[in-house]
Amino acid sequence: MKRDLAAFAPRRILVCQQRQIGDALLAAPALELLKKRFPRADLHLFTEAKCEPLLRGNPHIDKLLLLDRREQRGLWAQLAWYRRAATARYDLVVDFQQLPRCRMLTRFSRAEVRLSFPAPWHRIGLYTHTVRPAPGYAAATKVSLLAPLGIAWHGERPRIYLTDEERARARAFLAGLGLSKGLRLVSVDPTHRRASKRWPAASYARLLDILTEVRPELRFLLLRGPGEDDEVRSLRAACARPERLLLPEEAPDLRLSAACMAEAVLHLGNCSAPRHMAVALDVPSLVVPGASGPEWTCPDPRHVELRPALPCSPCSRTDCPDPRCLTLVTPDDAAQAALKLLEPHSQTR
Secondary structure (H helix, E strand, O other): OOOOOOOOOOOEEEEEOOOOHHHHHHOHHHHHHHHHHOOOOEEEEEEEHHHHHHHOOOOOOOEEEEEOHHHOOOHHHHHHHHHHHHOOOOOEEEEOOOOHHHHHHHHHHOOOEEEEOOOOHHHOOOOOEEOOOOOOOHHHHHHHOOHHHOOOOOOOOOOOOOOHHHHHHHHHHHHHHOOOOOOEEEEEEOOOOOHHHOOOHHHHHHHHHHHHHHOOOEEEEEOOOOOOHHHHHHHHHHOOOHHHEEOOOOOOOHHHHHHHHOOOOEEEEOOOHHHHHHHHOOOOEEEOOOOOOHHHOOOOOOEEEOOOOOOOOOOOOOOOOOOHHHHOOOHHHHHHHHHHHHHHHOOOO
């Protein structure tokens, strides 16, 4: 019989959320609720180093165990790292992903309680308690695994904790790009590594042209990741008023990008990390999710997805010969939805 955890009071907690950037951010409500439930416990988070910028300053995390693959090449280096991490003597491990490194760290921890979702038969014994995750918004689904601890989701959102200095730096950065008083910022995330989740560049260009015509005070900050410079430059060149698209010579780092997004009145994009950043920064968002499922959309009327009613949607495929979930979303449809979200910001800054 599984131990009843109603009176369980861990002193040290490890949460495993190895990747990706957006997923790590979506784990923030679970971390917040764990800390509130066990305020005297130390809470550690295992994640990849690339996720750290959006978790920095989170008051609910006492320590980050950052995975840098470059420093852990080879089996022996990995085993040594797991052994060092296990010296923390965790009482509770929560594994949100069951990836190989998460499982290894869970095994080495020897924690009294090891909590996760139901595992395949060959992992029986690795977890002391398993919970079938509740469907719905991804952040809420993660929290649902904490039910044996008496924890439930009540609408908590992910959050990025920016300092006043970071916000001031972002404002100065945007001013240098031409965002002057009286103008309003919209962040745009037009790229995605998977074609099945990437709304066509021509559609983005037309959408931005429509918004520029209707709302001339808008300026659009083009977000991009490594290796995506050519894509965003081509998009900018395809627009009728390219000078209204802000494109820094070098892409800002993730932390500065977040601080810039915090200055926006709206976020437009595909289904990737920036949409979750918008939620965490309390910025309304409009997303064309493509093959992604509805679980990535925050249940809030200020966060909208444009998803055609198709029998094959969502399919979660990485590629598709006929991505109607993308092509059936017209720039006019997107503009109408965007303008509705912009209505509370009809006045200038």
